[in-house]
Amino acid sequence: MLTASGCGGAAGSAFQPAHPGVLTVATAFLPARGFWQGRPPTSGGFEAGLAAALAKHLGLHRVQVMQVPFAEIVRGKLGGADLALSQLTPTKERGKWVDFSAPYLDAPPAVLARSDVQASDVKGLRGLSWVESRLSTLTPIVRQRIRPSRPPVVVDDRSEALAVLRSGRADALMLDLPVALGLAHGNSRFHVLGQLDGEEDLAAALPNGSPNREIVDSAIRALQADGTIDDLVSRWLGKNVQGVPLILTAQ
Secondary structure, three states: OOOOOOOOOOOOOOOOOOEOOEEEEEEOOOOEOOOEEOOOOOOEOHHHHHHHHHHHHOOOOEEEEEEOOHHHHOOOOOOOOOEEEEEEOOOOOHHHOEEEEEEEEEOOEEEEEEOOOOOOOHHHHHOOOEEEEOOOOOHHHHHHHHOOOOOOEEEOOHHHHHHHHHHOOOOEEEEEHHHHHHHHOOOOOEEEEEEOOOOOEEEEEEEOOOOOHHHHHHHHHHHHHOOHHHHHHHHHOOOOHHHOOEOOOOO
16 A cells, blocks of 8 residues: 555644645646545546545645646746645655645655556666656656667656656656556556666645644644555555566666
8 A cells, every 4th residue: 555654643633724625635636536526616537635634634624626737836936835736746845835734645756647558667668768757856867777679758747757658759657656557547648667676656736834733744644544544555556556667777
């Protein structure tokens, strides 16, 4: 099961929402299969469910979702939201602009491919045609560990990369494993070829200096401890996530 590390802890009553009684959440990709399916306020998906669970745990009445471009979120421009849930991988550079919460999912790199594409080792991956996003933290893995034999198609963000993959202009795209599983779950167009070793996570982003960081950390750990996050993974990302094969690559 894809889970984040951490022990349980109860959130207190000091959460300071931007709007009374409301958890305002920024996200970039609407819809995002497996994470935000449909349009708010009726959307399902892992992060939609996590937002609802966080709001309940924090004693807030409802969730308000705002769509904010990914490039703005990672630069700390959350549009006035309390936090962002947008399949975000914490990095040192991004940490200059936002405060990251405790992680809620392990997210090693994984290879999403069209359903008619097969490869079981790095040699096979190298021969595929790739698409990569300028904004992705996983692009260096493609260039340094896969080293495709043909220059990848380069686009600005994940939405464009998926469009290239669907069109057949590329065979494969490197994504965080939970994101790849969400896209492939119940979708005949894509499948996950395998995962690479890595220690990446997904976490919420809060405005720099937010007074809510510790209470959000505590809430996430509580939702891990009581099984809420595992239940959301099983429902929206698939139950057999441990069955994704590991692809070893040269460093």
